[in-house]
Amino acid sequence: MNKFFSVKDVPNIGEIVNEALALKAAPNAHEALGKHKMLGLVFLNPSLRTRMSTQKAALNLGMNVIVMNMDKDGWALETQDGVVMNGTTVEHIREAAAVMGEYCDILGLRSFPKLKDREEDYSEDLFNKFMNFCKVPVVSLESATRHPLQSLTDIITITENWSKPGKPKVVLAWAPHVKALPQAVPNSFSEWMCQAQAEGLIDFTVVHPSGYELAEEFTPGANISNNLTESLADADFVYVKNWSSYKEYGQVYPVSENWMLDNEKLALTNDAKVMHCLPVRRDLELASEILDGPNSLVVKEAGNRVWAAQVVLKRMLEELS
Ligand code: CP
Numbered sequence: 001m002n003k004f005f006s007v008k009d010v011p012n013i014g015e016i017v018n019e020a021l022a023l024k025a026a027p028n029a030h031e032a033l034g035k036h037k038m039l040g041l042v043f044l045n046p047s048l049r050t051r052m053s054t055q056k057a058a059l060n061l062g063m064n065v066i067v068m069n070m071d072k073d074g075w076a077l078e079t080q081d082g083v084v085m086n087g088t089t090v091e092h093i094r095e096a097a098a099v100m101g102e103y104c105d106i107l108g109l110r111s112f113p114k115l116k117d118r119e120e121d122y123s124e125d126l127f128n129k130f131m132n133f134c135k136v137p138v139v140s141l142e143s144a145t146r147h148p149l150q151s152l153t154d155i156i157t158i159t160e161n162w163s164k165p166g167k168p169k170v171v172l173a174w175a176p177h178v179k180a181l182p183q184a185v186p187n188s189f190s191e192w193m194c195q196a197q198a199e200g201l202i203d204f205t206v207v208h209p210s211g212y213e214l215a216e217e218f219t220p221g222a223n224i225s226n227n228l229t230e231s232l233a234d235a236d237f238v239y240v241k242n243w244s245s246y247k248e249y250g251q252v253y254p255v256s257e258n259w260m261l262d263n264e265k266l267a268l269t270n271d272a273k274v275m276h277c278l279p280v281r282r283d284l285e286l287a288s289e290i291l292d293g294p295n296s297l298v299v300k301e302a303g304n305r306v307w308a309a310q311v312v313l314k315r316m317l318e319e320l321s
Contacts, residue, residue, distance in 0.1 A: 001315040002137045005127070006146050006188070007195045014199055016152065017159050020304075020311040027060045027310070033317045034063030040104035041067045041141065042130075044077075045112045049278060050141045050149065053305035054108060060310055061317060066104065070096075079126045093129050101134035106316050113144035113182050115250035121145065122215070137316045139309075147184045150277050151192035152308040157301045158202065158237055161273055167202050168236035169270070173228065174208035175285040176259055177242035180250050185277050186243045187218040194220050207231035208243075211253045215246050228259060235269040240276045240286050262287035266295060273297045 003009055010016050023029070039058040041051065051067065058065045068074060077096060078089035085092070100107055109130050113121035121144040131138045140148050162168045170193055172186060186206075193204040198221060205223040206214065213224075225231045232238065240261050245251045260283070266272065274290050276298050282288045290296055 001312065001319060003131060004139045004148055004312045004316075005131075005143065006148055007151070007192050009148075010152075012199070013155060013192065013196050014201060016311055017156050019314075020152070020156050020307040021160060023060075023310045023314070024304070024307045027306075030314055031060065031062040033314060034058065034061035037063050037105045037317060037320065038103060039063045039065045039106050039108065039313065040100050041065065041108045042100065043067070043069050043110045043141070044071050045110050045142075046071075047110060047141070049302050049305050050110060053302075054139070054141065054149070054309040054313075057306050057309035057313055060306070061313055063313070063317075068100070079129060093126065094133050097130045097133035098135065101136045104136060105320060106137045106139065106313065107134050108139040108141045109143075110141035111143055113184070115180055115182060115244065118246070118249035137320070139312055139316070142184055144182070145184055146188040146191070147277070148188055148192070149305065149308050149312065150185060151188040152312070153301060153304045154189055154239065154275060154277075155192055155196055155201075156304050156308060157275065157297055160304075161297060161300075162236065164236075167200070169234055170202045170204050170237045170239065171231050171235040171272075172204075172206045172239045172241065173231065173261060174212050174259060175240045175242045175261065176255065177252075177281065177285055180244040180252050181242050183214060183243045183246055186241050187214055189239060189241070190214055190218045190222060194218075194222055197221055205231050205235075209253070209255045209257070209259065211245055211247065212243065213247060214243075228257075228265070229268060232265060232268040232272075235272045238266075238269060238272045238274050240274060240280075242285055260285065260287060261290060263289050263293070266290060271295065275301050278302055
């Protein structure tokens with residue numbers, strides 16, 4: 001594996017999930033693999049879970065880690081070619097990425113979308129340039145359109161929390177928010193769940209109010225609905241997440257019905273486990289009574305971020321050595 005950007009970088013979901021769960025059972029079994037290897041984690045945006053879990057994963061593999069908060073500590077980055085840099089930007093991504101590639105054997109990058117120009121965000125221009133210029137394997141720590149470490153974590157969490165016969169029904173449910181949020185987490189969750197469905201592991205539904213359709217490329221084979229009550233029936237896992245509109249890009253439409261998951265709505269499900277990538281706004285996106293109750297997986301899910309990161313780094317290190 002020389003990049004981890006989308007589900008397309010993983011040949012088989014079932015296999016990588018089993019490998020991650022084996023690492024969870026024996027976290028230090030491969031600590032010689034990363035000896036004298038350097039991981040650089042480059043953040044253009046804030047993070048708690050991604051930052052700490054990926055560092056821990058690298059340390060479990062014996063790697064050294066450098067964290068670079070470009071948004072706070074780095075030079076202002078120019079990403080466009082052919083501009084005279086006589087404004088606020090100080091360093092071009094061509095040099096910055098190449099230099100970081102000199103220091104590190106593997107790099108991670110977090111780069112959120114601006115939510116102004118859909119074509120620009122969905123081109124993943126900044127991420128692609130970074131991957132191209134740094135010349136070392138790159139792990140996405142969340143890009144403009146996807147959050148693959150989160151999605152791999154989510155399928156690991158679903159797998160280890162499902163012990164009944166047959167396939168679980170997994171529902172991605174839109175939730176309210178006060179801000180315009182990217183589509184990266186739901187896009188990514190959906191493309192991973194669609195692939196898991198294609199491998200026969202789950203049944204997958206996406207439910208959202210009209211106007212919040214995800215781009216079709218992320219939902220192949222998904223059951224898509226605007227009816228929350230119907231979709232929650234028989235659900236085994238409900239993945240709660242807000243996102244802004246893709247169609248009217250970055251807009252937040254008013255929604256009159258109550259879409260926040262609470263215990264009353266949870267009672268419609270098959271005693272579903274509830275997931276969220278975090279951070280979550282309590283009693284706006286998701287009711288406290290669920291977050292504090294027995295059906296919430298959110299903390300265990302965040303814990304599993306380590307094993308998702310560790311299996312990806314392990315696969316990259318195996319190709320380096
Ligand atoms: N879920 C997630 O990626 O969390 P952070 O933004 O805190 O890293």
